[in-house]
Amino acid sequence: xxxxxxxxxxxxxxxxxxxxxxxxxxxxxxxxxxxxxxxxxxxxxxxxxxxxxxxxxxxxxxxxxxxxxxxxxxxxxxxxxxxxxxxxxxxxxxxxxxxxxxxxxxxxxxxxxxxxxxxxxxxxxxxxxxxxxxxxxxxxxxxxxxxxxxxxxxxxxxxxxxxxxxxxxxxxxxxxxxxxxxxxxxxxxxxxxxxxxxxxxxxxxxxxxxxxxxxxxxxxxxxxxxxxxxxxxxxxxxxxxxxxxxxxxxxxxxxxxxxxxxxxxxxxxxxxxxxxxxxxxxxxxxxxxxxxxxx
Numbered sequence: 001x002x003x004x005x006x007x008x009x010x011x012x013x014x015x016x017x018x019x020x021x022x023x024x025x026x027x028x029x030x031x032x033x034x035x036x037x038x039x040x041x042x043x044x045x046x047x048x049x050x051x052x053x054x055x056x057x058x059x060x061x062x063x064x065x066x067x068x069x070x071x072x073x074x075x076x077x078x079x080x081x082x083x084x085x086x087x088x089x090x091x092x093x094x095x096x097x098x099x100x101x102x103x104x105x106x107x108x109x110x111x112x113x114x115x116x117x118x119x120x121x122x123x124x125x126x127x128x129x130x131x132x133x134x135x136x137x138x139x140x141x142x143x144x145x146x147x148x149x150x151x152x153x154x155x156x157x158x159x160x161x162x163x164x165x166x167x168x169x170x171x172x173x174x175x176x177x178x179x180x181x182x183x184x185x186x187x188x189x190x191x192x193x194x195x196x197x198x199x200x201x202x203x204x205x206x207x208x209x210x211x212x213x214x215x216x217x218x219x220x221x222x223x224x225x226x227x228x229x230x231x232x233x234x235x236x237x238x239x240x241x242x243x244x245x246x247x248x249x250x251x252x253x254x255x256x257x258x259x260x261x262x263x264x265x266x267x268x269x270x271x272x273x274x275x276x277x278x279x280x281x282x283x284x285x286x287x288x289x290x291x292x293x294x295x
Contacts, residue, residue, distance in 0.1 A: 138167035
């Protein structure tokens with residue numbers, strides 16, 4: 001049994017921490033939100049007065065934070081995790097952040113003897129609750145093997161993408177594909193409606209043809225064909241539009257940094273910017289079909 005500090009107990013972090021607890025480990029949690037801390041205690045987690053306090057008692061640390069600046073602050077700020085953790089602590093950041101920030105934080109952690117990985121996830125809140133997340137992991141092979149048993153408490157698919165920062169690279173490339181494909185599927189259903197083609201018939205055909213993709217068969221943006229998709233619950237979010245916009249912006253930032261051409265990624269980012277700017281950022285990202293249909 002290991003003692004694990006889990007920092008960031010929101011919609012993703014709390015169920016991930018609960019799965020570590022269910023696997024038999026001791027979990028000490030911290031979140032800046034009082035409501036999240038209350039929910040963590042109600043779920044059976046021990047809590048600490050601060051992130052550093054949680055880290056000081058831990059064998060391993062997992063963080064799930066909103067953005068790169070938060071990761072830098074929590075790890076590298078005054079009294080941060082790098083300074084407060086015991087020598088040789090395993091650190092796993094599962095936030096989705098920019099590649100540069102991930103590499104900078106890992107380098108600082110390794111410089112003082114810690115083992116650290118960037119390990120963003122795919123699978124949304126449903127995957128977090130079910131323990132079926134996909135982890136895209138960047139960092140040293142030795143650190144990856146050390147982390148694997150802990151990651152397997154939270155996920156079903158654990159992939160070592162390469163060196164530091166490659167987990168983040170994999171995540172933003174994957175989510176650029178997802179954002180683009182959701183727009184394509186949404187446009188197809190919007191066009192089908194205008195042409196008088198039944199939605200279920202389009203689904204039955206495209207799901208078995210060259211148009212097949214995850215956005216269609218697992219997360220169909222119209223009600224009916226995929227009963228578990230957010231479209232059947234008024235686009236209550238599994239993955240919000242504002243989070244998709246964040247990831248698309250990270251992809252564009254990375255593309256500009258290395259001179260990569262991503263015209264469809266850029267257009268997807270602009271469309272999600274319009275959708276979020278219209279006040280729909282808390283809806284599921286598949287809800288963009290409503291904007292594309294003119295609603």
